[in-house]
Amino acid sequence: MKNKKILLAYGSGGKLMHQLIEDLFLKNFNNEIIEKLDDSASLPSLSEKFDICFTTDSYTVDPVFFPGGDIGKLSVCGTINDLSVCGAKPLFISCSFIIEEGFDFEDLEKIVDSMRKVSETTGVKIVTGDTKVVEKGKADKIFINTSGIGIKDKNLKLGKEYIEVGDKVIISGTIGDHEISIISKRLNFETEIESDCAPLNKLISEIIKEGEIKFMRDPTRGGIATTLNEIVKEQNFGILIERRKIPVREEVKSICEILGIDPLYLANEGKVLIVCKNKDSEKILRKMKENEYGKNAQIIGEIVEEPKGKVLLETEIGSKIVIDMLSGGQYPRIC
């Protein structure tokens, strides 16, 4: 480990980050809760009525204001979504600011206003906080941490262990919008793409009653390719997805072509990827499409017996290739 340095890719959501989590964090913070590596920790001992879920995320997005949102909206939505995909109803959020000296007070007001709006529309309360200010040049404008607490039905059966061959994979809408909006803003591309940044608690609470959902995750850093790989990792099944079924905006496709990147690896901030029972999939899809954040939802693939532990992509010309999780990072600071 001598002279080994932390690289940007350790925070990209891909392979290096997974390695860091396993080699360093899991080895040290070794307990039965953290080792599940869910988007939120389930704390069943705290209440007899329901499981209490707990999650944390720091937001370092650059730029702080982007088409479709800002770091404030992103931070509250992100924590709401991390709880929601674990099947929890998000209730309480903490917010902790690290602000660079000289940051505009007016911009801070806008950010706090965005957080308030999400809190009000979702009913999730911001209940505690902290503020640190560091000298100019010691942070990049503003970083926000949000941690959250939610409650989950003790009988809810969500987890990879419930996934079976034949189950369907659904994505709640077009992929890549968030990361492309960020990249476009950074590169001064003229585009109409807006971040999909949105709170998914309502959508998820609606579809969860419609049929047997076995697994949910929000494909943020690393994109759906990474999330799909997280699902199959060390499991006795694989996933087959079809490129032509995956919803991608034309403009996102074009920018991806210009930059030579694949939308499958782009971060989303208002999408959920679900695995559900085949027979319930159409019903769940219909319900999803009724919600404003699910109107472009599609069934994009299914759970297959082989190749075990791998994600297979059927390309537009019908060939099948294995896709891995993000290896390094495409772009840093997208969330």
Next chain:
Amino acid sequence: MKNKKILLAYGSGGKLMHQLIEDLFLKNFNNEIIEKLDDSASLPSLSEKFDICFTTDSYTVDPVFFPGGDIGKLSVCGTINDLSVCGAKPLFISCSFIIEEGFDFEDLEKIVDSMRKVSETTGVKIVTGDTKVVEKGKADKIFINTSGIGIKDKNLKLGKEYIEVGDKVIISGTIGDHEISIISKRLNFETEIESDCAPLNKLISEIIKEGEIKFMRDPTRGGIATTLNEIVKEQNFGILIERRKIPVREEVKSICEILGIDPLYLANEGKVLIVCKNKDSEKILRKMKENEYGKNAQIIGEIVEEPKGKVLLETEIGSKIVIDMLSGGQYPRIC
């Protein structure tokens, strides 16, 4: 608000920070939980058996390694203490890292190891986390957010509303050690002063059974002068403390004299300030002194009828002066 900028003093724990919290955060995140402004939020609705408490703090200390601790130890102890002073038993902690690209992997390992040690000795589990990496120059080495969950006896009566004239004020040991250790390291002073950074959950659980404790807080940023002012603010009583009774190490005194600062305003990271019933104060003090983190504890003052809402300091020559909370900041990045 046009062109108004965030100053370092907004994060100092003093007056400007309190103003920011009231004018911006409380106005926007307006609910009955956050407005109490306790070190942790009490969430009684989550469980019938006990109140669940929730807290968050980001740590930006510079230097990352200092005599007596490092940012990892500080972050876990800090969150444990924020829960403990609210009367809660800390159970679960989240940790979220913002790391500057190029940070030494070995240093990260040391920090994580410090966190593990506090977690192991206190029994508080680290259950969920997050890692972001930002480009070189966009953060100062490493920032850590820890949020925490604890449980509190529903019958525990802690709060300013229980404070009465005649109650005693106790500090659990020498003040200023943390901030002086940080300043000394920054200024390359040769000193033996170590940070008092320590988890106080055990000490607090021991004294809470000894007598009627009415209020507890850990005097971090802004020091005991700020904490005492927070206690009396808008209340129908004042506090009188005696300078000669306040435990301060000789070396801390000397460095304060050289720098022209007052130990009353220095941050502590392993001290608790309590207000308790007069008749129980000696018993509580004795119990405190049995614990390694309370052996220098002292009764430093009492609750008085006048001047209401003010903190009065009896100086060593017997005169009485009003002391206010920290106005700007003495030193930034001390925690």
